[in-house]
Amino acid sequence: MSGTFELRGKRVFVAGHRGMVGSAVVRRLASEDCEVLTAGRDELDLLDQQGVRRWMADRRPDAVVMAAAKVGGILANDTYPVDFLQDNLVMQTNVVDSAFRNDVGKLLFLGSSCIYPKLAPQPIPEDALLTGPLEPTNEWYAIAKIAGLKLCQAYRRQHGVDYISAMPTNLYGPGDNFDLTSSHVVPALMRKAHQLKLQGGKALSVWGSGKPMREFLHVDDAADAMVWLLKNYSGDSHVNVGSGEDITIADLARTIVSVVGAEATITFDATKPDGTPRKLMDVSRLFATGWRPRYGLSDGLEQTYGWFLRHIDKGDIRLGAA
Helix, strand or coil: CCCCCCCCCCCCEEEEEHHHHHHHHHHHCCCCCCCEEECCCCCCCCHHHHHHHHHHHEEEECCCEHHHHHHHCHHHHCCCCCHHHHHHHHHHHHHHHHHHHHCCCCCEEEHHHHHCCCCCCCCCCCHHHHCCCCCCCHHHHHHHHHHHHHHHHHHHHHHHEEEEEEEEEEEEECCCCCCCCCCCCHHHHHHHHHHHHHHCCCCCEEEECCEEEEEEHHHHHHHHHHHHHHHHCCCCCCCEEEECEEEEHHHHHHHHHHHHHHCCCCEEEECCCCCCCCEEEECHHHHHCCCCCCCCCHHHHHHHHHHHHHCCCCCCCCCCCC
């Protein structure tokens, strides 16, 4: 299956449009001369099979981006394994099934880099999938995502439809979660640095040694890659979406302190775990299609901090407890 998928004049349903990734996809689609379809939870419950089928039959989208998911950190995954496995299985199955029943021409399913084995080779190629045990702390979510991409492959093979999957790396940017009890490393460090700047603090504490290396991609770059794949990719395999570059957590913290303008030194809390020494996606398959990210890490962090400053006074950023 090859060729391009033209978005002009099409109706594109973005499931999960209020999340960080979904909202970025909606922003990106604004320049594609297509009609973007969205539905809030009050209008459409993705756990309701009949409701999803009715909504899809009524709206008749030409393309679907499945960006909706139940997500959470280590504690939530460990506490509610049924919710993370079952809710994600049900939501994605309902959307893919309804897309097929209503002759949707193209579907993009979004996964997560956590689908790969805990001890995957670095950088992680797409064919590392199912070659070893998962990271135990989020295996419920990972198994649901693996099932989703395999479901898309199954529909391709049995029915010849153009359903594809993309696996994004660690994302950051507008719409991120800045609640320190549940946020990921970029928004957590950015908020801590911002607080130090306001309070005149001199030390930013970083978990662990600061030596682990991680890859980061601005969410608007991720959305651009997803729209690019929607238009230009029709392969059977899922595609890694990342920057192709990684950075130590220590250097990440120094960059964020510089971007925020906090006069603080970096300290390391050795009582906290480091996690995997390195986690980098092999993005050669994506780059071979001609796509490249627009944001370098420093520029992306500056843009994100600008967004943070504009929105913090409006009360529409998830901050939680300090």
